[in-house]
Amino acid sequence: MSVFKDAGHLFRFAGLFVLAFLVFLVARHFVVPKSFGQYGHYRGASIGEIAARPVKFAGHEACEACHSDVADKKKTGKHAHVNCEACHGALAGHADDPTVKPVLPDTAVLCAQCHTASAAKPKGFPQVAPADHSQGLSCETCHQPHNPGMNAPTAAAGGAK
């Protein structure tokens, strides 16, 4: 035992280290969130929190579940791949509760957003100068938005041939 004769101060020092480590562990237990480090150096639970946010665009599948007539009309036309909410806006509220009535978009503004002629747009994209093209008539006089071709079944008389 002669080696450890005066080792008391060493044990006290070691004890201090152990105590500090325990305090650190206890503090860490309260400070670090439970899921920190679950997948990496971040709070794993935050992924679920971000995923839990509510949606505002219902998605075209939700629209087509009820409005299959419109979906059929669209299928054959130029707007077949334009999703409902691209024009009608975010309507998850309406999809969840059909008594919430959406406001119909104003075609004068809406159609022009995409189809106003500009040298910057891809050349193959159908585009017109709205003032010259319609002389003030509203777009749906000739074009049905869901199937905008002039020979579409619901187009104004004279358009079909």
Added chain:
Amino acid sequence: MKINRRQMLILLPAAAVAWESVLAGTPEESPNYKMTDHWWSMLIDIPKCIGCGNCVRACQTENDVPEGYFRTWVERYHVSDWPMTKSGDITPNPLIAPEVISPKGGKEGFPTATDESGKYFFVPKLCNQCADSPCTQVCPVGATFVAPDGVVLVDQKYCLGCGYCVQACPYGCRYIHPAKEVADKCTLCYHRITKGLTTACCEACPTGARQLVDLKDPKDPIHEFLKTHSVQVLKPQMATGAKVFYNDLDGSVR
């Protein structure tokens, strides 16, 4: 029971490892969505973009993006024709100095272009969901990270708002939310894609210029697209592992 020093030395690290797992808690199971089955990204088909701004509006609606800030925005490039002079002077290369505009992020569309010279195209921009993201590497507290499904997210409860990540992003895709005072960015509509929906911008894009892709899905058309098209990512020289793919991207785009 007597424990000698050798046994103690073995037991202590084992206890530490066990304690770590207790601290981590049990992983939460999501019933329908498995993160490891996905590796999300996006494809931008430049020739299809008409610059209508539908994506920007949809994003701001879906994600309550404050006015004047953007999680996605659209830029219009105008690369003028090569200036030819008879005197043989050295002329500036229009590819190096394109005219780029993005009024209100393209939210209200773009002014009508009348100058027929040169070439125009639109470049929608968003978080590139980098696999080796510089923004996540600089975060001092672990508030931003690449999720196991490849989406770069911000833990807004943990973020200090120091803004390091805003400076680190080479694409300018992050901002400090003026009300929350924490970092904010495109989440690739994480709350939508985990429910089986597409992102708000893809849902609202009328021409299909934006497509959500899942690189771990063997049936995703992206695999065929990548084989048959000239596809680039932005700033590949930064080695960020960006995975928003741009089809037919012009060399003038920075």
